[in-house]
Amino acid sequence: MKMTTTSKISSGIINVLNKPSPKLLATWYAEQVVAGNIIASKNVKLACQRHLNDLKRAGTDDFPYVFDEDLGHRPIRFIEKFCKPSKGNFKQLILQPWQHFVIGSLFGWVHKETKLRRFKEGLIFVGRKNGKTTLISGLSLYGVSKDGENGADIPLLANSMKQARLLFDEAKAMIKASPKLRKYFRPLRDAIHYDETFSKIEPQASDSEKLDGLNTHIGVFDEIHEYKDYKLINVIKNSRGAREQPLLIYITTAGYQLDGPLVNYYEQGADVLDGVIEDERTFYYLAELDDQNEFDQPEMWIKANPNLGVSIKLTDMIEDWEKAKRTPAERNDFITKRFNLFVNSSEQAFLDFEVIKRNNKILDIESLRGHPCVGGFDLSQTEDFTSACLEFPLCSGEVFVLSHSWVPRKKVMLNNEKIPYEALENDGLLTICEKDYVDYEDVEDWFIQQSKQFNIELITYDPANAYRLVNNLENKGFKTLAVRQGFLTLSPALKDVKELFLDGKVIFNKNKLFQWYLNNVKLVEDRNGNWLPQKQGRYRKIDGFAAFLNAHTEVMKKMVKPAGNGSVEVISVKDLLK
Incomplete structure (x- = not known):
């Protein structure tokens, strides 16, 4: 004005x-x-x-x-x-x-x-x-x-x-x-x-x-x-x-x-x-x-400022930016309020909103019928979120993530996270269990149903609370692999996942629940520069991301092969997981 x-x-x-x-x-x-x-x-x-x-x-x-x-x-x-x-x-x-x-x-x-x-x-x-x-x-x-x-x-x-x-x-x-x-x-x-x-x-x-x-x-x-x-x-x-x-x-x-x-x-x-x-x-x-x-x-x-030169002086805004960008918290606030871009408030946030947003491709899941993939699950506690996923490496160097979660009705009634549970269930992204806990047989049944469409070569998992489900899956003919939840195992996968996101190469069909998990991830770093994922707060769950990360510890090994000159190249889907 x-x-x-x-x-x-x-x-x-x-x-x-x-x-x-x-x-x-x-x-x-x-x-x-x-x-x-x-x-x-x-x-x-x-x-x-x-x-x-x-x-x-x-x-x-x-x-x-x-x-x-x-x-x-x-x-x-x-x-x-x-x-x-x-x-x-x-x-x-x-x-x-x-x-x-x-x-x-x-x-x-x-x-x-x-x-x-x-x-x-x-x-x-x-x-x-x-x-x-x-x-x-x-x-x-x-x-x-x-x-x-x-x-x-x-x-x-x-x-x-x-x-x-x-x-x-x-x-x-x-x-x-x-x-x-x-x-x-x-x-x-x-x-x-x-x-x-x-x-x-x-x-x-x-x-x-x-x-x-x-x-x-x-x-x-x-x-x-x-x-x-x-x-x-x-x-x-x-x-x-x-x-x-x-x-x-x-x-x-x-x-x-x-x-x-x-x-x-x-x-x-x-x-x-x-x-x-x-x-x-x-x-x-x-x-x-x-x-x-x-x-x-x-x-x-x-x-971002159509009133620039009117209610906003450009010289003042330049001066404010030069000062704000030297301090991370002030920089994030300036980007959010003055450049009008969504920013994750955690200074250690794993991914910025703009990075997540660029991974916006949609893939017809029917086109993956019969393709090889790696499963992953994170059981957490039975009274809380449980998540599973399939990760599909693609010829393009991209990965497709099919993610699903379960939550007991009791948690839905409390709804401390202010999550639209019913809407997510209607979209097929979540199952609300009528028991007071998540029955791990539901997760087993999910993998069995997915195996009728896709070639699940391996299912990875966090060993905590997983013995009975792993035993049942192996009895059904699935190959499983425990993923230790430490810096040395997860850091390489975390860093590779971040590069994929930065390049816009993670396809999850705009799954809103999976995006919520992504927004909740922050990093902790040891003195050697290794990373571990951590949730940003008590109610900020990351179970769906943890399941994906478990799968990616194996997928990333299969996506590249030596090229003979000290570099690597992406291998084709036919060669994956052999």
């Missing part, structure tokens, strides 16, 4: 007079991004291309939506006319082209006949200091007064009441600063009332007592990177039933909660924008750096 007549975009200054009329700025921004005249992240470019593509098919039989520029511009006009930021001595708030694109898209795309909003949800993912609080506070005041809804509830939502009140207090400050708004709004300590439509704005948090009585018209979720589960989100989604065009807006930076709702929504958004899945009712604006090489390229930082 900027309070003058110019807008800094990319590395130059574009005068407002050279831009089209304000109503057309949303489409203008999309055109400029796609043309490369405005530097933007890959996902923002895809969002802009999606907008332009939709304009071409607007109103057709298979696409009933149209872009109404007037409807898209109404909230922008309201914010610029009546809303002033509480900080700074500014007489007028002028929204930037990227904000025109976001707001214009959310409010301008409507059904061609009913004129009801197309988008039911929107994820706005940008770095810190890009005017999120001011933008959402203004939108909330518009939604409660000028959006054509009576009795509309607009909850301002966060993981804590303290965070929720930041948005709420900014909206109250806007009312206080505007004689027009003061005339019609009635701000109280815990609610802002707009009596003409019997509507109100309230701060709400996960522990709020009044959540179940809401009748949500527009729900604003702030900083959902802090959310560990879907409790608050689900309550609000279930409160929209009486509304014709409800809208949920998630506005956030990246964070450290790598198995929470934000990462799930982000990955869905990336898939939608890439055309992998279809979702015509959710809007995505994902501003981030595209590559770690851009960390030291300030001209690229606008990708």
Whole structure:
């Protein structure tokens, strides 16, 4: 946001007079991004291309939506006319082209006949200091007064009441600063009332007592990177039933909660924008750096900070980065909050989120029927997670991991990890055992069933608690091998696995439970530089990774052979495991 007549975009200054009329700025921004005249992240470019593509098919039989520029511009006009930021001595708030694109898209795309909003949800993912609080506070005041809804509830939502009140207090400050708004709004300590439509704005948090009585018209979720589960989100989604065009807006930076709702929504958004899945009712604006090489390229930082040069001074940001990158904890925080990239909070984390994300290939498991593979299992305690896997070495130098886990119903009822157990079971990634413990015969049966499709040459295992299962497997004709859980045995496999992940050569078909295990692994290192895997906390399980690592201690030996010149080369699948 900027309070003058110019807008800094990319590395130059574009005068407002050279831009089209304000109503057309949303489409203008999309055109400029796609043309490369405005530097933007890959996902923002895809969002802009999606907008332009939709304009071409607007109103057709298979696409009933149209872009109404007037409807898209109404909230922008309201914010610029009546809303002033509480900080700074500014007489007028002028929204930037990227904000025109976001707001214009959310409010301008409507059904061609009913004129009801197309988008039911929107994820706005940008770095810190890009005017999120001011933008959402203004939108909330518009939604409660000028959006054509009576009795509309607009909850301002966060993981804590303290965070929720930041948005709420900014909206109250806007009312206080505007004689027009003061005339019609009635701000109280815990609610802002707009009596003409019997509507109100309230701060709400996960522990709020009044959540179940809401009748949500527009729900604003702030900083959902802090959310560990879907409790608050689900309550609000279930409160929209009486509304014709409800809208949920998630506005956030990246964070450290790598198995929470934000990462799930982000990955869905990336898939939608890439055309992998279809979702015509959710809007995505994902501003981030595209590559770690851009960390030291300030001209690229606008990708994560579309308000760069407006609410953010580039010289200050460069100075802050030069200082932060010398301290690991500060560096991670800067990357997360300012470059808007997910980072594992543990300084010893085995894999960064960006590394895990690049291993995103999908392989048809039917294509592996009859292929040789190595099994692995980690039994842990019977009252906790138990995991097994098959690892398939591929001709390409990649490996495919088929992973499955078991957990007793008793643990599901406690759910200290805030894991969506039932959803994982529905996806075929997990079995919830009705007993109070995991019966190891279930693991045995899994290997037997897999052996009907795949050539399981060997099953590796952690010797702890494994005697009975190993005995049963051997009696069924499986070959087994104990893997000692020490530095000398596991370190070479850990280092090889990390190289595979860095090269994007681990295929696990985006198994969410396996990804959770990966996020939970950190390293301990002995004085000789050898590694061991360790979980990051009491509830951060790594059983699925441990099973995979057991298998990889043998797979890695089979994937290479001497090439005669002191180097090695990948061998073919036919030669594997002989």
